[in-house]
Amino acid sequence: MELVLEHLNKSFKNKKAVIDVNITLHEGVHGLLGANGSGKTTLMRIICGLIPSETGSISFNEIDLKTQYDSYAANLGYLPQQFGYYPNYSVQSFLEYMSIIKNMTASYANDRIQKLLQDLHLKEKRKTKMKHLSGGMLRRVGIAVALLNEPKILILDEPTAGLDPKERIVFRNLIASLSENTIIILSTHIVSDIETIADDIMIMKEGNIILHDTCEELLSTMNEKVWELCIDKKEALKLMSQHIIVKSHHKDSKIELRIVCDKQPHPLATPVIPDLDDLYLYHFKEGETL
C-alpha cells in the first residue's frame, strides 16, 4: 500500500499553513510531531479531503483523491481533534448511525460494532448516552468511529488527548495490532506515545516537514548533543540562561541539569543517550510549546 503526497500547499490569508509537503507512506505508524500551529491538523485535513491543497496531488494505491474521492474515502478513517457527536444517542446507536453515513451494510456494520465495542472496552457503555460519557470514553468512541469501515488509511489527530495512562496503553496496543495492514498517521503532543509505537516520525515546523526518518535515525543525529551534569546553583543558573534545558532538579545542595547543546556546555558535562524530548527541544527551542 502506498499513500503519495505531492507538492501539498495551503495558506489561510497570508499565513502559509502547509508548505510543499512531499511524502510517500506505507503500512505502519507514522508519528507527526510539531508545535502548536505548525500545520499538523491542516495537513491531516488535506489528506482526508476536507480542505483542498492549492497545488499537487494525493493518491492511495493510485486512487486519486480529487478525481476518485468516493473510492479514496472508502479507505479512510479519521479521528479529528474536536470529535462531534449527538449527545442523546447511546454509544451503540451513534456507531450504527455513523456506519450508515459510511455506507456500510447493516450486517457488516453490526459485526464491526460488536468487535470494536469489545476491543475498545466499551461493551458495558453501549447503552449509555453519549452526553454521559467521560472525556476518555468519548475519545474511545471517536476511535471506534474512525475504525468502523476497517480503513487502510487511518488519520488520528491527537488521539490520546484525555485518555488516562491505562487507556493510553490499550490504545497503543490497538494501534500496534493495526499497523501491519494500515497506513496510520498519528499526531500527538505526547512524545512518549510516538516513541513507543511509531515506525517513523515526521517533524513539522512552520508548515514544513523538516525531518522524516525512523526514531533511531533521528535520535542518532542527537549524539553528542545531550549532556548531563551536577553543579552548584550559581553555575547552574548561568547555564540555564544560556542553553536549552530539558530537565533540572535539586540534588542535595547542587542542581542536576540535562542540556541540549551542539558543544560541551561545561567541562563537567558528560554526553548522555538522547531521547525524543531532546530532539524535539533541539528543533523547537524555547518559546514554542508542545
Ligand SMILES: Nc1ncnc2c1ncn2[C@@H]1O[C@H](COP(=O)(O)OP(=O)(O)OP(=O)(O)O)[C@@H](O)[C@H]1O
Ligand atoms: N481555518 C483557518 N483559518 C485561518 N487560519 C487557520 C485555519 N486553520 C489553521 N489556520 C492557521 O494555520 C496554521 C496551522 O494550524 P494547524 O491547526 O494546522 O496547526 P497544528 O500544528 O495542528 O496546531 P495544534 O497542535 O495547535 O492543533 C496556524 O497558524 C493556524 O492559525
